[in-house]
Amino acid sequence: MRLIVKTMLFWTSISVLCMNTNLAKDMRVDVPFPPALMPGDPGLPTGHLLPLGYQRQPDGPVKEYAQPLTPTEFWERHARDYVPLVYRQAITKAPAFTNWQSDEYIAETYGDLDVLIEKKVEDRVNPVRLRMLLSEFLDNYHEKDWYVVSLLPDPMRAEMQVPRSLLCGTFKKNILESNLWLSAGGTKSLLHYDADHNLHCLVSGRKDFIMIDPKYDEKLYMADKKQFSGSSYSHLDMDRVDLLANPQVSEVPWTWATLLPGDCIFIPSKYFHQVRSYGRSVAATIMWSPLNTFDDSDCTTADIDKYTALSDVPLQWTYKKGDKFIDMGFMNVEVVRGALLSLMERENSTKLTEELFALYYELAVVNEDDDREMTEEDAEIISKMFGVLDKDKVGYLTRQELEDLDIEVLKDVARLVDDPHGPVTEDDDMHEEL
Numbered sequence: 001m002r003l004i005v006k007t008m009l010f011w012t013s014i015s016v017l018c019m020n021t022n023l024a025k026d027m028r029v030d031v032p033f034p035p036a037l038m039p040g041d042p043g044l045p046t047g048h049l050l051p052l053g054y055q056r057q058p059d060g061p062v063k064e065y066a067q068p069l070t071p072t073e074f075w076e077r078h079a080r081d082y083v084p085l086v087y088r089q090a091i092t093k094a095p096a097f098t099n100w101q102s103d104e105y106i107a108e109t110y111g112d113l114d115v116l117i118e119k120k121v122e123d124r125v126n127p128v129r130l131r132m133l134l135s136e137f138l139d140n141y142h143e144k145d146w147y148v149v150s151l152l153p154d155p156m157r158a159e160m161q162v163p164r165s166l167l168c169g170t171f172k173k174n175i176l177e178s179n180l181w182l183s184a185g186g187t188k189s190l191l192h193y194d195a196d197h198n199l200h201c202l203v204s205g206r207k208d209f210i211m212i213d214p215k216y217d218e219k220l221y222m223a224d225k226k227q228f229s230g231s232s233y234s235h236l237d238m239d240r241v242d243l244l245a246n247p248q249v250s251e252v253p254w255t256w257a258t259l260l261p262g263d264c265i266f267i268p269s270k271y272f273h274q275v276r277s278y279g280r281s282v283a284a285t286i287m288w289s290p291l292n293t294f295d296d297s298d299c300t301t302a303d304i305d306k307y308t309a310l311s312d313v314p315l316q317w318t319y320k321k322g323d324k325f326i327d328m329g330f331m332n333v334e335v336v337r338g339a340l341l342s343l344m345e346r347e348n349s350t351k352l353t354e355e356l357f358a359l360y361y362e363l364a365v366v367n368e369d370d371d372r373e374m375t376e377e378d379a380e381i382i383s384k385m386f387g388v389l390d391k392d393k394v395g396y397l398t399r400q401e402l403e404d405l406d407i408e409v410l411k412d413v414a415r416l417v418d419d420p421h422g423p424v425t426e427d428d429d430m431h432e433e434l
Contacts (some may be wrong), residue, residue, distance in 0.1 A: 028185075029279040033208045034058050034256045045250060048243040052191060052274055053210055055241060055250045062086050062211055062257040062265065070304060071172075074165040074266075075294040079197065082268035082290070084211050084255070087163060089262040091201045093307055094161035097262060100203045100282050103138045111135025114319070115150040115180065116326055131326065137182075147183035151319040151326050152284055156180065157310040160284050163199065163264060167313075168302035174289040176332055177317040178310055181283040188238055191220060191274040194267070195230025195329075196287045201264040205281030209257040209265060212272035219248035220272065230269075231329075238274060286310070289332040316407070330418060333410035337402065339364065344399060351396040354386040361385070365417075385413045 035053050040046055047055035064086045069077065078085050091097055099105050115134050137148060152160065157178060166172055176196060185205060193214060200207075212220070220234045241249055257265050267273050269290040316334070317327045343360050344352055361382050366374055388409060389397060397405070 029206045031208075031276075031278055033258055045243040045247065047241060047250065049240045052236065052238050052241055052249075053254070053256075055243065056252075056254075058210075058256045059253045060255055062209070062255050064088060064257075068163040068165045068264075071165055071167065071169050071299055072294070072296050074171075075169075075296075078266060079171075079268070079290075080294065082214075082271060084257075084268060084271060085266045086257050086259070087165075087264045087266075090163045090264045091161040091203070092262040094159060094203075094309075096156070096159040096161075096203050096282075096284070099159060107135045107138045110153060110156055111138070113153040113155065113321055114323075114326065115148045115153070115182075116328070117146045117148055117150075119145055119147075141182075142184045147187050148180055149328075150180050151317065151328055152178040152180040152310070154311070154318055154320040157315075157318075160201075160310040162286065162308045162310050162313055163201075164304040164308075166199065166286065166288070167304040167308055168299040169296040170291055170294045171288060172302075172313055173295075174291060174332060174334070175313055175315050176287045176289060176330075177315055177328065179285045179287065179328065181281065181285070183277055183281045185277055185279045185281055187275075187277045187281065189273075189275045190233045190238060191236060191272055192233035193231060193270045193272050194287075195269060196332075197269050197290050198267040199264050199286045200259070200267060201284055201286075202259040202261055203282040203284065204261055205277055205279040205283075207259045207278075207281065207283070208276045209259070209267075210274040211255045211257065211267075212252060214270045214272060216252045216272070219252050221246055234272075284310075289335060317411075325415070327411070327415070330411070330414045333407060333414055336413070337405070337410060340402060341399065344402075351398060352389070352402055353396045354382065354390075357386045357389070358382045381417060384416050388412050388416065 033053075034057075035051070037046055037054060037057060038050065040048050040050075045055075062084045063078075066088055068074070068087050068090050069085075077083070099109075111134050113134050114131050115137060117130050117132060117137055119128055134148075134153075137146060140146065141148075160178070166175065191210070191212070221236050223233050223235055236246060236249065243250060259265055316332065317330055319326045340352060340357070340360055343356065343363075344350070347356060347359075349356060358379075361378065362374060366372055366378065389402075389405070391409065
């Protein structure tokens with residue numbers, strides 16, 4: 001029965017993605033931005049039923065730099081206080097900057113790798129995601145309503161540059177993942193925020209960003225945040241903002257940025273952004289954990305001006321050919337390890353028991369939600385998570401065992417509290433059905 005349901009859901013997803021398959025894509029890259037305000041009908045507020053951005057003039061552009069800051073400068077001026085920035089021409093030395101302009105090159109070099117795809121108009125309420133070979137996507141994406149948003153496969157990381165701002169200290173040690181974005185243009189996101197810091201670098205095409213400070217969340221008709229998720233989104237229609245229903249949107253200040261090939265934008269954790277892409281669009285993002293302090297102890301000896309490929313820095317969550325999971329958007333498991341060790345020290349305990357792990361879970365998960373108490377479901381999750389940690393089934397882990405625990409075990413724990421971002425492959429037969 002479970003197999004039948006899975007099969008029905010799979011083919012339902014295929015049907016949705018294959019609708020309107022013969023529509024030609026709009027490849028323009030010259031759309032005016034930021035938009036000029038337009039007078040509305042008498043008696044109606046400015047920007048009523050127009051796209052986001054037409055409701056009031058922007059406060060100005062996001063702060064720009066002609067070259068990336070040093071890691072310490074980046075921390076002091078932007079990352080510490082969650083302030084966006086734009087780097088112009090920051091990744092032009094990357095082989096990807098030249099090679100990824102060609103679909104033929106990507107298909108020939110990386111076509112046998114899996115990617116996750118989504119519909120071009122983002123839908124977080126009823127998301128449709130598929131997993132397919134990159135070559136198959138490239139054969140179809142100009143006609144179908146698809147775009148890639150997936151972990152950047154390991155072999156492709158060798159062609160992507162890491163700007164010097166991330167090449168030492170806390171930044172370099174806490175990079176979680178890198179994502180690949182690829183579309184024929186015409187994609188648009190919801191207004192949303194993400195849990196992690198994000199350096200979004202454009203290889204091809206153009207992207208326009210509307211940026212909004214998180215302090216205005218109460219004016220943006222936000223969806224309830226899901227358990228275990230550090231991200232959320234606005235219910236506002238990005239193409240037709242109803243100011244009669246949501247008049248407060250006109251009160252929200254915003255800044256803007258346009259990225260061209262070679263440019264990068266820093267999007268801080270929890271910072272609202274809405275993105276539109278134009279023309280064939282290829283981008284790679286680097287995600288890392290927002291932390292309260294910056295340890296620059298290794299920065300005096302690090303050669304941050306030496307060209308560094310993304311394959312030369314450690315990432316927690318990666319994908320290589322043959323992997324069952326494409327793990328996007330998961331937590332920083334080293335932060336979990338550190339929190340458990342700190343809790344053991346605080347409780348003066350030499351052993352991590354299930355009871356102590358339950359206390360961590362309550363502090364880290366349950367207490368984040370207002371008016372929520374531990375439930376039977378929480379107890380079941382705690383038991384499963386601790387069962388993975390306690391691989392020897394002795395009922396506890398010593399401090400040394402926790403310090404030495406393989407990071408892959410911690411990843412298995414993380415997978416228990418969050419579903420995979422896309423389909424899980426059991427074998428290669430799935431590709432033949434697409």
